[in-house]
Amino acid sequence: MRRLHLLLATIIATGLSACRSNEDFDATGTFEATEIIVSAEANGRLFQLNAEEGTVLKQHEEVGLIDTVQLYLKKLQLEANMKSVKSQRPDIRKQIASTQEQIAKAERERERVANLLKANAANRKQLDDWDSQLAVLRRQLDAQLSTLTNSTTSLNEQSSSVAIQVAQIEDQLRKCHVLAPISGTVLAKYAEPGEVASIGKPLFKIADMEHVFLRAYITSTQLSQIELGSKVKVFADFGDDNRIPYEGTVTWIADEAEFTPKTILTNDERSHQVYAVKIAVHNDGFIKLGMYGEVKFNNETQQ
Numbered sequence: 001m002r003r004l005h006l007l008l009a010t011i012i013a014t015g016l017s018a019c020r021s022n023e024d025f026d027a028t029g030t031f032e033a034t035e036i037i038v039s040a041e042a043n044g045r046l047f048q049l050n051a052e053e054g055t056v057l058k059q060h061e062e063v064g065l066i067d068t069v070q071l072y073l074k075k076l077q078l079e080a081n082m083k084s085v086k087s088q089r090p091d092i093r094k095q096i097a098s099t100q101e102q103i104a105k106a107e108r109e110r111e112r113v114a115n116l117l118k119a120n121a122a123n124r125k126q127l128d129d130w131d132s133q134l135a136v137l138r139r140q141l142d143a144q145l146s147t148l149t150n151s152t153t154s155l156n157e158q159s160s161s162v163a164i165q166v167a168q169i170e171d172q173l174r175k176c177h178v179l180a181p182i183s184g185t186v187l188a189k190y191a192e193p194g195e196v197a198s199i200g201k202p203l204f205k206i207a208d209m210e211h212v213f214l215r216a217y218i219t220s221t222q223l224s225q226i227e228l229g230s231k232v233k234v235f236a237d238f239g240d241d242n243r244i245p246y247e248g249t250v251t252w253i254a255d256e257a258e259f260t261p262k263t264i265l266t267n268d269e270r271s272h273q274v275y276a277v278k279i280a281v282h283n284d285g286f287i288k289l290g291m292y293g294e295v296k297f298n299n300e301t302q303q
Helices: 004-025 071-087 098-116 124-175 219-223
Strands: 027-032 035-039 044-049 060-064 177-179 186-190 202-207 211-218 231-237 245-254 272-283 292-297
Touching: 044 202, 071 124, 098 124, 124 177, 211 292, 219 272, 231 272
Parallel strands: none
Antiparallel strands: 027 211, 027 292, 035 202, 044 060, 060 177, 186 202, 211 272, 231 245, 231 292, 245 272
């Protein structure tokens, strides 16, 4: 019986202590960060992947490479095709130079005969012959221009098609280089050099550990105390009553209520539904993901 009384007293004391601790804060939650799983964007053998867990990467930093040999050879082939197409493109100016010279000569002869006709030194038939010859030469020039233009247009279209294929290969080659999408810390590594990568295969997970946020839950009565952009005081809980304060900013408030999570405590024990909020915090390197934190609304916000 004495042992039972002692056990009950211990449970009550623990509960009261927890209540007193909870009364110091308006809400509690856990720290999270923006996590991105980086997947392969190309197929091939993974040559390298320098993304060990805990490694700090900068945005756009290259950390891996997937086999590019076949793509590079394909690009060389397309570039050779491009040169072949360009070499077939006709030089219109040179192609029609001879016909233009014949037309110019015929025009001079026609003008000479016209002057002789005015002086009664030539007959009308001679002038008509030169007019007919000029018409034939001009039709020949038009036909040449049409043929050469069509040929040039066709070759230009072929060249454009090959250029598009080259651009596609270059895009695929760029995707063989694995880059860090954001500046952050590698949380997990899913592949090793030597493995065969395929499009969509996860390679590593990275998170922005400098800008973390606390996901906390508040009751409906507390909604009037905060708004987007509100400044709050956040305490990172390191255990044994060791808490470090941080300045936080409310960046998101849920539109719909949800049932109280089992791991979250609020001041209003009678409330069965709460609203999730995100509070942005600048991490000095001590806050870890999953760590518990508490929130205290500033006095200015509560007024």
